[in-house]
Amino acid sequence: MSAIPPIPLTMLAPQALGVRTHCPYCAFQCGMLMGEDLGGDLPRVSGDPHWAVNNGQLCIKGWTSAALLDHPQRVNTPQLRDARGEWRSAEWEEALDFVAVKMLAIREKHGADANGVFGSGALTNEKAYLLGKFARLALGTANIDYNGRFCMSSAAAAQNRAFGLDRGLPFPVADVEHAEVVMLVGANTADTLPPMMQWFDRQQANGGRLIVADPRRTPTGRLANLFLQLTPGTDLALANGLLYVVIEERLTDERYVADRTNGFDAVRAVALQYHPARVERLTGIAESQLRQAARWLATARSAMVLTGRGTEQHSKGVDSVHAWINLMLALGKVGKPQSGFGTLTGQANGQGGREHGQKADQLPGYRLIEVDAHREAIAKVWGVEPASLPRKGKSAYELLDSLGESVKSLFVVGANVAVAAPHLSHLLPKLKALELLVVSDAFHNDTSAHAHVFLPVLQWAEEDGTMTNLEGRVIRRRVVSRPPTGPRSDLDVLHQLASRLGCGEKFVFRTTESVFNELRLATAGAPADYSGITYAKIEQQDGVFWPCKSEDDPGTPRMFADRFHHADGRAKFFAVEHREAGEEPNAAFPLFFTTGRYKEHYNSGAQTRIVGKLSSAQPVPRLEIHPRLARRHRVVTGSHVTVESRRAKVEFVAEVTADIRPDTLFAPFHWGGRAAANLLTSGALDPTSRMPEFKLAAVRIAKVG
Ligand SMILES: Nc1nc2c(c(=O)[nH]1)N[C@H]1C(S)=C(S)[C@@H](COP(=O)(O)OP(=O)(O)OC[C@H]3O[C@@H](n4cnc5c(=O)[nH]c(N)nc54)[C@H](O)[C@@H]3O)O[C@H]1N2
Ligand SMILES: Nc1nc2c(c(=O)[nH]1)N[C@H]1C(S)=C(S)[C@@H](COP(=O)(O)OP(=O)(O)OC[C@H]3O[C@@H](n4cnc5c(=O)[nH]c(N)nc54)[C@H](O)[C@@H]3O)O[C@H]1N2
Numbered sequence: 001m002s003a004i005p006p007i008p009l010t011m012l013a014p015q016a017l018g019v020r021t022h023c024p025y026c027a028f029q030c031g032m033l034m035g036e037d038l039g040g041d042l043p044r045v046s047g048d049p050h051w052a053v054n055n056g057q058l059c060i061k062g063w064t065s066a067a068l069l070d071h072p073q074r075v076n077t078p079q080l081r082d083a084r085g086e087w088r089s090a091e092w093e094e095a096l097d098f099v100a101v102k103m104l105a106i107r108e109k110h111g112a113d114a115n116g117v118f119g120s121g122a123l124t125n126e127k128a129y130l131l132g133k134f135a136r137l138a139l140g141t142a143n144i145d146y147n148g149r150f151c152m153s154s155a156a157a158a159q160n161r162a163f164g165l166d167r168g169l170p171f172p173v174a175d176v177e178h179a180e181v182v183m184l185v186g187a188n189t190a191d192t193l194p195p196m197m198q199w200f201d202r203q204q205a206n207g208g209r210l211i212v213a214d215p216r217r218t219p220t221g222r223l224a225n226l227f228l229q230l231t232p233g234t235d236l237a238l239a240n241g242l243l244y245v246v247i248e249e250r251l252t253d254e255r256y257v258a259d260r261t262n263g264f265d266a267v268r269a270v271a272l273q274y275h276p277a278r279v280e281r282l283t284g285i286a287e288s289q290l291r292q293a294a295r296w297l298a299t300a301r302s303a304m305v306l307t308g309r310g311t312e313q314h315s316k317g318v319d320s321v322h323a324w325i326n327l328m329l330a331l332g333k334v335g336k337p338q339s340g341f342g343t344l345t346g347q348a349n350g351q352g353g354r355e356h357g358q359k360a361d362q363l364p365g366y367r368l369i370e371v372d373a374h375r376e377a378i379a380k381v382w383g384v385e386p387a388s389l390p391r392k393g394k395s396a397y398e399l400l401d402s403l404g405e406s407v408k409s410l411f412v413v414g415a416n417v418a419v420a421a422p423h424l425s426h427l428l429p430k431l432k433a434l435e436l437l438v439v440s441d442a443f444h445n446d447t448s449a450h451a452h453v454f455l456p457v458l459q460w461a462e463e464d465g466t467m468t469n470l471e472g473r474v475i476r477r478r479v480v481s482r483p484p485t486g487p488r489s490d491l492d493v494l495h496q497l498a499s500r501l502g503c504g505e506k507f508v509f510r511t512t513e514s515v516f517n518e519l520r521l522a523t524a525g526a527p528a529d530y531s532g533i534t535y536a537k538i539e540q541q542d543g544v545f546w547p548c549k550s551e552d553d554p555g556t557p558r559m560f561a562d563r564f565h566h567a568d569g570r571a572k573f574f575a576v577e578h579r580e581a582g583e584e585p586n587a588a589f590p591l592f593f594t595t596g597r598y599k600e601h602y603n604s605g606a607q608t609r610i611v612g613k614l615s616s617a618q619p620v621p622r623l624e625i626h627p628r629l630a631r632r633h634r635v636v637t638g639s640h641v642t643v644e645s646r647r648a649k650v651e652f653v654a655e656v657t658a659d660i661r662p663d664t665l666f667a668p669f670h671w672g673g674r675a676a677a678n679l680l681t682s683g684a685l686d687p688t689s690r691m692p693e694f695k696l697a698a699v700r701i702a703k704v705g
């Protein structure tokens with residue numbers, strides 16, 4: 001029996017002309033209209049002109065997203081391995097029994113923490129919440145973490161420490177339009193959040209200025225009024241250097257610093273060590289450009305700094321984000337109109353996914369699993385003893401690193417770690433050493449290739465639920481497409497497994513909305529408070545911004561206007577110093593290697609490499625290389641080259657471009673197997689966030705043949 005019965009198609013019919021829903025992919029969560037009958041040759045997807053975030057625009061991934069729904073590679077039955085190790089179809093009962101029996105045996109033999117769970121920022125709030133509950137109650141394991149650790153953890157940690165709360169953007173995207181100066185650091189929004197460019201266009205049309213800092217002159221960088229082509233891994237030095245100029249030119253907001261913050265003296269002392277000449281040596285940014293950027297940010301009535309993964313995915317990611325926050329606090333811009341610090345969340349539910357307890361140190365509502373009062377609050381909602389809740393578990397990379405050793409099974413729900421995790425030459429053998437690897441997904445991917453069990457689940461347009469977009473706005477996903485028979489909702493799968501693990505009664509929900517209602521209870525009074533959000537209110541208001549503490553609270557589009565979320569209401573400065581990366585280039589490995597994204601592919605490429613229009617537009621990863629470096633190696637566009645780090649060698653096709661620094665190579669990470677960029681990256685982690693150093697490895701290059 002399914003916990004949540006499939007929605008009868010009769011309920012779909014009246015909506016078929018164009019149901020309002022949202023794109024499956026990124027955190028911009030563009031409003032879309034979907035329906036079988038949008039009209040003759042029209043696509044089954046169109047942009048929702050009335051959704052005030054994308055205003056009808058979609059990127060090519062959104063336009064083609066419906067191709068996933070009736071895709072021939074869709075898996076419709078559970079699968080187990082036969083005697084020869086080949087996949088064979090199984091009944092749900094057999095597959096679920098197999099998984100539960102194995103998990104129970106592993107728990108019996110090796111202890112509860114030997115069962116691991118790997119979740120995802122792709123999951124709805126309801127799924128993320130229930131997955132965390134499943135790990136803690138049904139499996140009793142501390143070891144649950146998720147792919148958002150690879151994404152938002154550095155920005156989240158710094159915002160929590162500085163502001164007492166982490167909501168990626170503390171204001172609506174539309175505020176960009178009236179910001180006089182916006183600085184984008186390590187974010188290539190023209191490719192990664194294309195419909196966001198309309199807000200920068202309007203901002204510039206209003207006379208506003210855009211500053212972009214990236215080692216590559218990206219499509220975003222080309223639109224900038226000031227482009228800073230910094231050395232990879234030197235963002236912290238750049239931000240400290242900007243603060244130096246601000247202090248030297250007496251542009252700090254002394255009043256704001258005194259009234260609203262703590263800890264500036266220590267930061268001032270550190271910043272004064274970042275003289276422009278030193279900053280130029282470290283970052284490659286000339287003093288004139290440094291002063292220009294500092295003056296623009298400081299003298300604008302309204303100014304924003306927005307960070308992306310380029311500044312965050314480093315072993316000093318947290319400190320780098322602190323450096324940007326320090327700058328904006330010193331300028332008195334945080335919490336002011338059309339101003340402040342924000343980070344651009346990446347995954348569809350990268351925001352909600354980091355709030356509801358699928359992170360190793362966390363319980364729902366952004367509560368912390370090591371804080372007694374937080375344990376008590378959640379134990380009460382779940383009807384268990386606080387002492388029975390596991391403690392903090394291993395972070396994503398450390399969890400993967402312990403596979404086959406202390407952790408014997410892994411249940412992967414919404415991630416493709418065999419492509420997206422760093423140092424793959426080290427991790428892939430560990431994945432193979434598992435006693436049990438279960439992947440639940442709609443499609444096979446690089447990770448399920450190593451799995452013992454595949455559980456086929458519904459896709460975004462086939463079930464309802466809520467997502468929290470990059471603005472912290474809680475929105476509705478709606479059912480628009482009839483699912484094939486066979487796949488089940490992740491929510492059902494969790495209920496079915498929990499029943500077999502002796503914990504079924506905690507997972508009985510008649511509707512997705514009833515899961516959300518329990519989530520509301522669990523977050524009441526917590527930092528990320530959803531208790532006042534209802535499905536009806538989301539409908540009426542076009543989404544609700546958390547925190548929202550009661551049914552008559554409309555939500556909180558803008559934060560920090562009066563106070564920060566520390567007990568004394570003040571923001572905290574953190575004095576941070578530039579330091580070396582996990583590995584720096586040397587004589588043997590003289591170049592920087594950095595990674596990122598193409599417009600046409602999404603993350604590990606599991607979903608987009610199987611969409612014809614996307615894979616034909618971008619069939620293979622290309623290595624971006626500067627003409628000067630290319631000449632030295634007699635490489636032209638189309639040459640085959642190998643890139644070698646201390647860990648592996650990967651062959652790429654070269655793309656010669658003057659848009660990249662001559663000391664840096666770039667490749668996207670959307671491919672697996674021998675083309676995986678993550679064979680080259682290292683396991684260096686940020687000490688606070690445990691974020692891997694995806695954006696910097698030391699490599700050498702050679703022409704093939
Ligand atoms: N098309 C597309 N869109 C996506 C995604 C996708 O896979 N494809 N994924 C979504 C997700 S999950 C995320 S997290 C976001 C990511 O969105 P972004 O952060 O915009 O994406 P990235 O391409 O990873 O990195 C941005 C830039 O960082 C630069 N960079 C590299 N090293 C450094 C450095 O040391 N300092 C600085 N300042 N910059 C550096 C790279 O050159 C790159 O242009 O995109 C979301 N949107
Ligand atoms: N070198 C390098 N590596 C990186 C990065 C980088 O910039 N450089 N970026 C990192 C970042 S920011 C991120 S976010 C990660 C992402 O890395 P991954 O974890 O690989 O993310 P996706 O490719 O989005 O994989 C999502 C999978 O979940 C499935 N899925 C989607 N929705 C659901 C659902 O509701 N239920 C279930 N069961 N499955 C679902 C999809 O079909 C897909 O197979 O990669 C990280 N890795």
Ligand code: SF4
Nearest residue numbers: 023026029030059062
């Ligand atoms: S920008 Fe993001 S949400 Fe919008 S259509 Fe593209 S992938 Fe989808």
Ligand SMILES: [Mo]
Nearest residue numbers: 150151346347
């Ligand atoms: Mo991400």
